[in-house]
Amino acid sequence: MLLRRGLRPRATRPELPFPRDLRETTASRLAELLGRYAFRLFLRGAILKPEGFAAHEATRYVQGDLAHAFADALVGLGIAEPVGDDRYRLLSSATSFGPTLEWYVARELARRLYFDVVTGVKFRASGVGGDLDVIAAAEGKLVYLELKSSPPKHLSDAEVRAFFDRLGVVRPDLTLFVMDTALRLSDKVLPMLVAELERRWPDVSVLPRRVWRELWAVTPRVYAVNSHPDLMGNIGRAIADGLATLAPAAP
DSSP, rough: TTTTGGGOOOOOOOOSHHHHHHHHHHHHHHHHTTSHHHHHHHHHHHHHHHHHHEEEGGGGOOOOOHHHHHHHHHHHTEEEEEEEEEEEEEESSOOOOOHHHHHHHHHHHHHHOOOEEEEEEEETTTTTOOOEEEEEETTTTTEEEEOSOGGGGGHHHHHHHHHHHHHHHHHEEEEEEEOOSSSOTTTHHHHHHHHHHHHTTTTTOOEEEEEETTTTETTEEEEEEEEEEOOOHHHHHHHHHHHOOOOOOOO
């Protein structure tokens, strides 16, 4: 579908803190854990400490018995090893949590909704940078998901502009701008998306529609999604709402 749009897509090798060829039982258990926001925060913090970490050091948001349970779970999956008194180290290095988030979302889109999915796609369009985080296809529709694993306070105007630049080149049927955060999108993220749309099309008034909680239809084809109370649940709602919007009107 990207080739048909005149692009030259190339999938990149994701930098994951675990082998790409995990046994299915291990991958399934890891995906189950990644479904928990607290575990994603924990693993994100562990990735940023390649020299090793104590369970309570991975993130200040997960402490006590839960932190130890997550660290032990990583050891049980063969992703981390104990390296001393209450210290652990990931066996494979990664520079950020982003590719792991892409791996999880892509796997769940394929497993739950039967999409054909690819992650980390370079498409070499002139003047447009960045990769396509997750591209999914079903029912003849192309869905593009931009995933952000950092808190909203780190989102920059340049990132939003680059997202819309990619959107203009790829022209997907449906687009999701996904922030892996339990915070509200209406405070900062949604206004930034609206402001960039209005900058590009000053004659168009952008009126976002709240779909559910902090799930927003910024336009009929572009959705802003957070991860509260459930990341994949919100993504599924956005896709369902978008496909319903794109469907022919009932007779």
